[in-house]
Amino acid sequence: MNIPRTSYPRIVIIGGGFAGVALAKKLSKQEVQVVLLDKHNYHTFQPLLYQVSTGGLEPDSIAYPIRKILKDFPNFYFRLADVKEIDTKKNKVRTNIGNLKFDYLVVASGSKTNYFGNSNIEKYSMAMKTIPQSLNLRSLILENFEEALLTSDLNERDALMNFVIVGGGPTGVELAGALAEIKKGILPKDYPDLDTRSAQINIIQSSDCILKGMSEKASSRAEDFLEKLGVNVWKNVRVTNYDGKIVTTNTDLTFETATVVWAAGVKGATIKGLEAEEFMTNGNRLLVNEFNQVKGFDAIFAIGDIACMVNEEFPNGLPMMAQPAIQQGEQLGDNILKLIEEKSMVPFSYKDKGAMATIGRNKAVVDLKNFKFQGVFAWYVWMFVHLFFLIGFRNRMVVFVNWVYNYVRFDREARLIIRPFKKHYNS
Amino acid sequence: MNIPRTSYPRIVIIGGGFAGVALAKKLSKQEVQVVLLDKHNYHTFQPLLYQVSTGGLEPDSIAYPIRKILKDFPNFYFRLADVKEIDTKKNKVRTNIGNLKFDYLVVASGSKTNYFGNSNIEKYSMAMKTIPQSLNLRSLILENFEEALLTSDLNERDALMNFVIVGGGPTGVELAGALAEIKKGILPKDYPDLDTRSAQINIIQSSDCILKGMSEKASSRAEDFLEKLGVNVWKNVRVTNYDGKIVTTNTDLTFETATVVWAAGVKGATIKGLEAEEFMTNGNRLLVNEFNQVKGFDAIFAIGDIACMVNEEFPNGLPMMAQPAIQQGEQLGDNILKLIEEKSMVPFSYKDKGAMATIGRNKAVVDLKNFKFQGVFAWYVWMFVHLFFLIGFRNRMVVFVNWVYNYVRFDREARLIIRPFKKHYNS
Numbered sequence A, B: 001m002n003i004p005r006t007s008y009p010r011i012v013i014i015g016g017g018f019a020g021v022a023l024a025k026k027l028s029k030q031e032v033q034v035v036l037l038d039k040h041n042y043h044t045f046q047p048l049l050y051q052v053s054t055g056g057l058e059p060d061s062i063a064y065p066i067r068k069i070l071k072d073f074p075n076f077y078f079r080l081a082d083v084k085e086i087d088t089k090k091n092k093v094r095t096n097i098g099n100l101k102f103d104y105l106v107v108a109s110g111s112k113t114n115y116f117g118n119s120n121i122e123k124y125s126m127a128m129k130t131i132p133q134s135l136n137l138r139s140l141i142l143e144n145f146e147e148a149l150l151t152s153d154l155n156e157r158d159a160l161m162n163f164v165i166v167g168g169g170p171t172g173v174e175l176a177g178a179l180a181e182i183k184k185g186i187l188p189k190d191y192p193d194l195d196t197r198s199a200q201i202n203i204i205q206s207s208d209c210i211l212k213g214m215s216e217k218a219s220s221r222a223e224d225f226l227e228k229l230g231v232n233v234w235k236n237v238r239v240t241n242y243d244g245k246i247v248t249t250n251t252d253l254t255f256e257t258a259t260v261v262w263a264a265g266v267k268g269a270t271i272k273g274l275e276a277e278e279f280m281t282n283g284n285r286l287l288v289n290e291f292n293q294v295k296g297f298d299a300i301f302a303i304g305d306i307a308c309m310v311n312e313e314f315p316n317g318l319p320m321m322a323q324p325a326i327q328q329g330e331q332l333g334d335n336i337l338k339l340i341e342e343k344s345m346v347p348f349s350y351k352d353k354g355a356m357a358t359i360g361r362n363k364a365v366v367d368l369k370n371f372k373f374q375g376v377f378a379w380y381v382w383m384f385v386h387l388f389f390l391i392g393f394r395n396r397m398v399v400f401v402n403w404v405y406n407y408v409r410f411d412r413e414a415r416l417i418i419r420p421f422k423k424h425y426n427s
Helices: A018-027 A046-053 A119-124 A131-150 A154-160 A170-185 A216-228 A322-340 A376-389 A393-409 B018-027 B046-053 B119-124 B131-150 B154-160 B170-185 B216-228 B322-340 B376-389 B393-409
Strands: A010-014 A033-038 A042-044 A063-065 A076-080 A083-087 A092-095 A098-101 A104-107 A111-113 A162-166 A200-204 A232-234 A239-242 A246-249 A254-256 A259-262 A266-268 A285-288 A300-302 A307-309 A355-360 A363-367 A372-374 B010-014 B033-038 B042-044 B063-065 B076-080 B083-087 B092-095 B098-101 B104-107 B111-113 B162-166 B200-204 B232-234 B239-242 B246-249 B254-256 B259-262 B266-268 B285-288 B300-302 B307-309 B355-360 B363-367 B372-374
Touching (some): A010 A018, A018 A033, A018 A322, A046 A131, A046 A170, A046 A376, A076 B131, A104 A322, A119 A239, A119 A259, A131 A259, A162 A170, A162 A254, A216 A232, A216 A363, A285 A300, A307 A322, A355 A376, A372 A376, A376 A393, B010 B018, B018 B322, B046 B131, B046 B170, B119 B239, B131 B154, B131 B259, B154 B254, B162 B170, B170 B355, B216 B355, B216 B363, B216 B372, B266 B285, B285 B300, B355 B376
Parallel strands (some): A104 A300, A162 A259, A200 A232, A285 A307, B010 B033, B033 B076, B104 B300, B162 B200, B162 B259
Antiparallel strands (some): A042 A063, A083 A092, A092 A098, A239 A246, A246 A254, A363 A372, B042 B063, B083 B092, B111 B266, B239 B246, B246 B254, B355 B363, B363 B372
């Protein structure tokens, strides 16, 4: 990779998610060379992917060109690259576009969908971790309805209109709510010749409450909201298989469905070279100390979802969410500079700013440290916070226009099958 | 296709472009059954495709769900279908989702790129007639720059940054202008480590002026504008081949380039069953009489790009543009109703409302019947007219926000490689 060697120390960051971008921003005005590697040329605002899948937002407005985020910083280099391996002995990363030496390496490669070893589920279910995946889901949902119109087999029709979401975390809950609103507000108008009342939205949670990790109140209100919207909430049910037609569970319950969205878990997106058991802990995450140093290394760090930082409050590691990722990125920026100047680093401490989830129109749950609330006001707070954290003024404006429009008109106009998922695309 | 037969006559429309949608709207409140078939579930506002390719607009904001356009009309049916054949004897269309009888058939299948039989050019060049094609071009342009960064072969680097647009019609001119603005305003910021001054934008026109069909003044001002933007305008040059590396022409001129955009011609998107020579005329278009009836039929019509209506002013048929398509669709709506009521139909007469093209920031050319102007005011008129004709309030708002943002910030933020064109997409 033809990146000039300067007198500045070179910090290579793998991944342009929340953690990687926060770190790069922090470092970019300093006397260091920063090389950011990502396999996409854009940063994805993952919390809104479910709105892309359900036609509420355009994909382009929750993505932001990485080059633009850091365009004003002279010592910043971006490369569109897929990192294949880390050579911890020679301080080198190997990528599809060549090798690169580093002085400091920060792994911020994030997480990927965890199928817990079930290859059937991996093959037949839909994930929602990237923009292309979300667009595939959008196409599939719409293609299903088009197909439902055509079949004369009522079982097949029901299966095409039966949606199974596995996992009752924020992603699953928000998607279920959005699908329920589509069923109610859009399908009867778009498909007057189809009895869309038989469309079913199911959310399956293996434990005894949804939105685990939020307060009991938030969890129970979210469940109320979902049930009011007509979503079937199945608790204490664990999905055991999906063969492309039928979902089986650890109970008598089965679901005949053409669409399973797997939002039941994530695991660290590890990279060869740091995959040995000695580096990793539960959920394929890299064990890091309080300075985000990967166990056994001084100059190799991990931040964000891929990093597992254990403390008293979080014995299984900090939650895999945007907040810890951003805070770790910012903190590590300061710490690397300290390390370079041979000062002592400051240990990371997580400031939990709370959690929130939206279930639908006027329906959200918000847990702040000292204040937990649900309903309309929570919904406004949810929207404001998401607009605020979205990168880019244009993105904010476009998302805002869409939200106002969708709210006023009870609509979601991006219900477009631009690249069909089922059929091979031609022309 | 399970569409109920009612006592109303059934009018089948093939294609949801400008012509098909205008016709369907006109008919939808009448005592007829309308079945619209299209292989996409959305209407595309083709005049703005070039802005999708150049990162100025999101694809979703120039598309509109066809089901939504006609959702309030009880006798309207839409089917996502690819029409394979028309059986003119049995009054039936055959599609990938089944057959359908018609009482009246309207072919509004539009046009497709015309490679004039050159299979090399078809294989290696990019077209820009559909949203997926425009997104492919957007990905390719950005992938080229990422690759240019990596190569140490200066010839290859130049080829990756050399853009050849074949065809000096509105599409070619608008794309060339947009690429020139990207070269000037965005590349130096996004790729500070690449000498983007060597990026070249070439537009090749086989005749002696660009924007043929517009006034001489419009054509020469457009050429001035392009040259001011640094575009190389090649006139009286005809491209003879492109092997994926080198463009050859009927002159000594050759271009080494990784990107050829073929905007040199379109031809009717004909359908089997009406493909015989007896129905067709120049450019694969269906010969129609003044009532848009296809030669030899009373109940089979053609409108829009696929229809060739010849009159004194247009001996080669009306221009293949949005205006004649919309006007024919509206007029045919009235005429079919007259035909059903056994009244006599009114011959179509084309009201030429003028033509326009934009070359870039503050630069456009407009020809109205009695008033031809160029420059800033023309540019505002161009924007206003395009916003006005765009379908959907949300689309207009989002496009407006993008345009204001792009204008104020000299920017185009949708420079995202969401689905890479060159590499096979994984996850």
